[in-house]
Every structure is written in C-alpha cells, then in structure tokens.
Amino acid sequence: MTTTTATIPIPLFNLKQQHAAIQKEINEAVVRVLESMQWILGPENAAFEKEFAAMMGVKYCVTCSSGAAALQIALNACGVGPGDEVITTPFTFIATTSSITLTGAKFVFADIDPAACNIDPKQIEKKITKKTKAILPVHLYGYPADMGAIMEIAKKHNLKVIEDCAQSHLAEYNGRMTGGIGHAGAFSFYPSKNLGACGDAGAVTTNDETVAKAALSLRHCGRMLDKAYEYCCEGSTLRMDEVQAAILRIKLRHLKNWTEMRRKAAKLYDAGLKGLPVTTPPATKAGWSQSFYVYTIKAPRRDELAAHLKSRGIASAIYYPLALYSQPVYKGMGFHAADYPNTERATAEALSLPMFPELSAEQVERVCREIRAFYGK
Template structure:
C-alpha cells in the first residue's frame, strides 16, 4: 500500500486563521457593531501599538504597502525630475511608486550574499538629481543601513525604508523603520503581520512627516478639518476592519517571528553540505525575521520542479530584476548592467516558511533537496 505524503505549502495562512478564528470574528463584529469603518478607534489604537512595537513615536495606517511607499516619498519632497535610488532586485512596487510621482528610479545592484542594496554601488550611481534612496529589507533581512545612511548623509538624501518584509527586524539593535527618515510597511496577507486584504503603515520620528502622512492619506485634508483640503492628496486610509484584524494578530507577532527564526536554523543544519547558498546568518546587532527563506541554487528551475513534484511548495522571488521587466525597458539597461541582481534572479528560490512549519516537514524538504543533488 502506497502512502501519500501530505503536501507542504510554501506558506499556510489557513492554519494561522483557524488558531485565531474566535478572536478575529469578535474583532470584526466589534467594528460592525460600532458603525465606524474609516479613521476610527481601531485604526488609532493600532497605530499606537504598532508604532510602539517598532520604536517609532509616530505611525500612520494606510491602505497598502505600496501606498505607504508613495506617500513617504511624496512627503519627502520627491517629484518630477528627481531620481530615487532603489535596488534592482526587489518587488516592482519599490520602483513604480517612484515613477508614479514623475521621478526616475535609479537601479542599484545588490550584495550577492544578502541580496540587499550594495552601499558601494549606491554611491557610484548617484547623480545631482538624486533626491532619495529606498533600501529594501528583503525577505526579512535588514539592508546594510550603516553605510547606506552614511552615503545618504554625505549627499543630503532622504532615506525611506521599504519594510514590507521587515516587521520586527532589527539592525544595530534598532527596529527597521526607525533608522531612516521613515519606514513603509505592508500588511499584505502573506507578510509576517498580515491583514485580511490590503493594508499598510508608515513609521517616523519626525512630527512634520507624520502630519504630511495624515493629510496625504486623507485627500489632503487638514488634520481635524472636514472640508479643509490644504493640499492635493490621495484616498488611501486604513479601514477599521483591517485595523481590528491587525490588532488581534500583533500580540502574536513576536512568537511567530521566533518560530520562523528557529525554522531558519533547522534549515541551515538540514541543508549543510549541499551546493546551495543559504541566507547569511545575523550580523552583530541584527535580527532577521524570515518573511521568506530564500536559497540560491544552481539549476534553480529544475530544483523547483523536483520539489513541486514531491508535493513541496516553493516560489521564485524574483524571476527578473527590475531592468529586465517590460515596465522598465525604457531605462535602457541591458543584460549585464546589474550583474549581481541578474544572477540572483536566476538562482533565488523560496522554501516553505511559516510559524507553524514543523521540524519533520523541514527534514522532508531537506531530504528532497538532497536527493535532487545527490541522485
């Protein structure tokens, strides 16, 4: 009799939901019973709680991580004719928000091991038009913020941290989102702290930026005003239902993060000796949060197919760097322009990673990878 092994998903949102179902239903019911659905007490409470968890005196909830990035850059004065430095190996929203403001994304290559922005390449690609830099804390690993901040200070640049994958991550002992001028967070459902739909937030220590965030998210309305629109703004507010969901989940985030960090260590031991490039371990003062566990593998596509056939979820993050996507062909950056980002897009493969992942499952994943390389 043949035993069929259960599939191991890349991520498992349903397990998390089932463990919190009662609390989530109660939170949603509380919002519905209140009759307040936009900019109410749930959103205000979540902003206080999330800001406190991330060492941020100010926090503004918005409708998505993409909205957070765009509002951050707009509040920092980015507009037509400006340039903004972003990594070439990232989700495209990091660059599209720059384009949406009429500015030009300047693509920076990444470190081949960490896959985050290379500070030396950043310095080499700046021009007099560069207004800001957006380091991405990719896959839950903080970018090398010390040198990046030094370059930015020397050149007078604003620093907007893309923290979409960095909830509770730390660099130099400080939470990401508190290192630059501001941080932009996403609560897309698959993130370490995920809503039940789109949601995002901005963090900052600058009260002037916070005032701009509040106005920009709410059609340029003066704080406390009703039809007093003091500037052109947007409609990208965090709704009360999503805020209530996030408030249920936030107290569990530290434990979920620790579970993922333990899984990462199990992966390191289980995959030792294989011809793979694993995510580097924490640098001193750093705390990765492993939104994704991304290896770099030769014959990546064949390995992906092998895992899929074995019932093991996996994903390619990301299949092309930004300059090789149709949306940014107009930048005129051909093959070889950003070689480390190009190499990463050929090798990166995400393995299953979620708080409920078991040691047994990690062993099975490792055995499957070992069988691929060793026949």
C-alpha cells in the first residue's frame, strides 16, 4: 500500500518531529553538562530560572523535579498545611489534588464553568469555610481561569491563590501571564507539555520573595539558604537536574514561536469545525490568550467520534474521562457526582484533537473533514 499524507497517522502530540529539529543542539548541551561534573544546582538551573521568570513576567522562578512537586512546594511555601482546606476543580489531573493532600491539607471541590471547563468563581464562594486557606485554579487545556474574580474572592477572604500552570505556558489573562497573577504558579515540563523536558521537571513561579525563598529550601530537603547543614523546614529532594535545565534552556528559545504555531492551528480548527454540532474552545477576550496545550471540543456521541477518528488514523484523547471525585482513590470520601453537573457533562463530551506546533494546515483539514463525515455534514 502506498503511504500518502492522507493515510499517515496523525498523533495527538509529535515529540519526535520537534526533537529531531533541535537534537544536535540538545546532544551537545547534554555532553557539556555531563563533562562539567556539576549535575545538580549548577549554572544551567540558575540561568534557566532567570530566563523562564523573564519570559513568564514574574520576579522569581524556582526549578524542581516535576509539576506535581511544583504544586506541593508552592502550596507549602504559601503556608498551606495540616488542618487547612484548599478549594480546587474536580476536572483536572490527579496531581492537583494529591499535592494538596501531601501537604496535610484537605481538598474541597467547586464545580467548573461549562464553557472553559475551569473552576467557576461563583461556586468557590459557596465552599469557603473557616478552614479555607487557599484556592487552586487550573488553567485547563491552556485556557486561563477567571483570575480576576478568583483574586477578588481571595482578597475578600484573605486566601492564597496557587495557579496550576501545567498546561498554560504563555497563556495570558487580561494582559498578564498565568503563573504570575496568584501568589504562586506551578509549571510542569513533562515531555508532552508546551515546554517539555527530556524527562520530568517543573518550576514554581512567584512575585513574592518569601514564597521564592521557602520554595528554594523546600526543594532542597528544607536546607537554610545560607547554611549547608541547617534546616528551616522539612522539605524533600525535589530538585531539577542540570541536564534537564540545559535542555529546557534550548527549548525555551522556541516557546513563543511554538505557541504561535499552536494558536494558528487552533484558528484553522475553529474555522474547519464551524457549523458542526461540536463546541469549539471558547474565544479569548482582548488581553487574553490560550496556550493550546490541547485543542478540546465538546462532542455529542464523543466516544463514537473518537473511534471513527481512530479508524482513520487520527489520534484523540479524553482529558478527563473520570472526574476526580469519582476516582477509586477518593471513593468513600462522601462526594456525589450530582453535585458537579458541569463536570459530569464535560467528562462525557470533552475530546482533545491532535495539537502540536508542527501540525500542518493539511492535517487539521483532514481531522475536520473526518469530523464532518462522522456527523454526516
């Protein structure tokens, strides 16, 4: 059988294509770090922290071992601990809630808004108790949560806000980049993310020097910053290694361009899916932008559509098929799915289509054509 562009499978992400374009530079950087014999907390991390902070428009960046670690460090650094409650969304990856539990605090769910699938500020207010210490919004799929409303609630009730930015590199809310609006942001550099390491890595961002200093200690077993063997808190070994920092520095130089390429592909999807019974991602207002970690539609007969795409060699994914309150690990905690109707609908309808910077107009058109064919349009 001849392989034409019309039959080549379209993956959800295409790490291979992106890696090939910068492989030589990455290989040289890896060798340079290995030969330097400085494998943790060295010049690559220091430089990446400065460069990433500058690009995200924040004063401080503290690198760490993963997005999950970043969340836990950020929560701890903002003073969240045993006895506290943290209000978050149930429509997210489990690290959002497990990081809260790992601090000794309890997570409390507020339902999402049906359009953006982010935590609904109106639902947050209803969940505030005397124990509430923080709000943890997730900028899901790279669409910014309603940070204006969230920060107002936080101010009124004296709460901390920790942004889960695992999917929102360079997404903007009202002209401000996510990760610098709340008291702290937590980024993931998991390989498939908009900025991905060649392994696990993450970072905490903040404009608050106290939070930054606490994060520096927490990622490094709780060490005092000026004394090698004195400890100001109990942290853990959560550092990012120098090899990953060197790789991320190379990729960071491409992030703006890659993000623009994602946004262009998203526009093509928007146009190609017009008139179909699917709901495309909400449009952004002036001063807002999305990072398009994934391009997620709400689709009737979602599972059948996914099967149809698969049969045509087109990958898709469901983020997330099961809300966190329905996860086996949280059974017995007294959650009721009926209390989160918007989340329930999203788990039944959300479908993420192929999205990566190098996705071609032709590939987007092929995906749209197959969706049109599925709905008989």
